[in-house]
Amino acid sequence: xxxxxxxxxxxxxxxxxxxxxxxxxxxxxxxxxxxxxxxxxxxxxxxxxxxxxxxxxxxxxxxxxxxxxxxxxxxxxxxxxxxxxxxxxxxxxxxxxxxxxxxxxxxxxxxxxxxxxxxxxxxxxxxxxxxxxxxxxxxxx
Amino acid sequence: xxxxxxxxxxxxxxxxxxxxxxxxxxxxxxxxxxxxxxxxxxxxxxxxxxxxxxxxxxxxxxxxxxxxxxxxxxxxxxxxxxxxxxxxxxxxxxxxxxxxxxxxxxxxxxxxxxxxxxxxxxxxxxxxxxxxxxxxxxxxxxxxxxxxxxxxxxxxxxxxxxxxxxxxxxxxxxxxxxxxxxxxxxxxxxxxxxxxxxxxxxxxxxxxxxxxxxxxxxxxxxxxxxxxxxxxxxxxxxxxxxxxxxxxxxxxxxxxxxxxxxxxx
Numbered sequence: 001x002x003x004x005x006x007x008x009x010x011x012x013x014x015x016x017x018x019x020x021x022x023x024x025x026x027x028x029x030x031x032x033x034x035x036x037x038x039x040x041x042x043x044x045x046x047x048x049x050x051x052x053x054x055x056x057x058x059x060x061x062x063x064x065x066x067x068x069x070x071x072x073x074x075x076x077x078x079x080x081x082x083x084x085x086x087x088x089x090x091x092x093x094x095x096x097x098x099x100x101x102x103x104x105x106x107x108x109x110x111x112x113x114x115x116x117x118x119x120x121x122x123x124x125x126x127x128x129x130x131x132x133x134x135x136x137x138x139x140x141x
Numbered sequence: 142x143x144x145x146x147x148x149x150x151x152x153x154x155x156x157x158x159x160x161x162x163x164x165x166x167x168x169x170x171x172x173x174x175x176x177x178x179x180x181x182x183x184x185x186x187x188x189x190x191x192x193x194x195x196x197x198x199x200x201x202x203x204x205x206x207x208x209x210x211x212x213x214x215x216x217x218x219x220x221x222x223x224x225x226x227x228x229x230x231x232x233x234x235x236x237x238x239x240x241x242x243x244x245x246x247x248x249x250x251x252x253x254x255x256x257x258x259x260x261x262x263x264x265x266x267x268x269x270x271x272x273x274x275x276x277x278x279x280x281x282x283x284x285x286x287x288x289x290x291x292x293x294x295x296x297x298x299x300x301x302x303x304x305x306x307x308x309x310x311x312x313x314x315x316x317x318x319x320x321x322x323x324x325x326x327x328x329x330x331x332x333x334x335x336x337x338x339x340x341x342x343x344x345x346x347x348x349x350x351x352x353x354x355x356x357x358x359x360x361x362x363x364x365x366x367x368x369x370x371x372x373x374x375x376x377x378x379x380x381x382x383x384x385x386x387x388x389x390x391x392x393x394x395x396x397x398x399x400x401x402x403x404x405x406x
Binding site for chain 2: 029030033034037042044045046048049050051053055056059060063
């Protein structure tokens with residue numbers, strides 16, 4: 001499982017999702033959707049056969065996470081981390097499901113061997129991303 | 142999920158996502174060739190500056206690394222020069238103490254090969270310098286790899302060089318490691334033969350052979366070559382049969398240097 005977590009995975013999946021979720025939580029659904037779409041499109045050009053797919057999925061993720069901001073108790077770090085994990089998982093689920101032509105076996109394999117670990121890895125970094133700015137702002141105030 | 146749906150629908154937030162949805166679907170529906178072209182376009186617009194920056198940074202890093210290694214080399218060479226100077230001065234002092242004659246100094250005259258002897262077996266080449274440049278008979282000729290030969294005929298603007306491979310050419314040499322003396326002469330091809338080395342002379346394959354300075358034509362210390370083969374130690378022979386490979390490629394002689402003697406005292 002660990003060997004699937006290479007720098008490509010970190011650069012193309014983990015980091016973008018982390019940024020999208022962070023920005024969506026911070027700014028709301030509009031900005032989340034815009035940022036998700038932009039990042040998705042920039043990453044899609046490395047796989048032009050599915051140009052627009054990553055943009056669409058990440059746009060939805062940004063939008064829904066932005067909506068959570070006002071409906072969930074997102075002051076809790078735990079809920080933010082859970083949302084981050086779900087975002088990574090959802091992104092992988094839809095991208096692989098659609099790009100593999102709804103190959104459920106392949107999707108399951110990728111989710112089980114790759115996304116689970118990358119989700120946890122993202123949560124680990126997300127935890128620091130959510131905790132530290134908050135602590136800094138508290139200190140400043 | 143009702144709360145989410147009501148939240149989205151209540152404030153008409155769903156409208157936000159429509160343009161992106163449509164744009165994404167259009168992009169997905171595009172033919173492959175268009176998708177590729179569009180990808181290239183986005184790549185050129187969004188990533189190229191970063192790639193250029195990256196390559197420039199890499200270049201800069203490489204230059205800095207090279208600069209660092211060159212600086213180290215420079216310092217090492219400076220130290221070597223200083224130590225050589227020290228040794229040279231010490232040598233001079235010791236020679237003075239012992240009452241030795243001061244060593245002859247040399248100057249080098251650069252020259253280019255302009256002609257080869259038509260009969261290649263005579264191993265002669267012509268240089269573009271002559272009497273006018275201070276060239277005299279019997280002056281040694283070298284290149285970066287070692288001794289090449291000696292001047293045999295001098296004209297006003299040119300001179301003929303007899304190469305080491307020439308059957309008449311003889312050079313007094315010694316083994317740099319064991320200091321065993323001998324005489325070098327042309328053998329077969331580009332190989333040289335080291336004569337007059339007694340069978341008990343300590344010569345090994347790989348030893349450097351340099352001119353000994355005996356005979357007065359060639360100064361001491363000029364590199365001749367490397368011992369390639371040692372034979373003739375069996376039986377009742379008087380001398381060893383030794384082959385030396387010269388560092389000079391006699392088939393590709395271009396720039397040479399004539400060494401001119403300059404007495405200092």
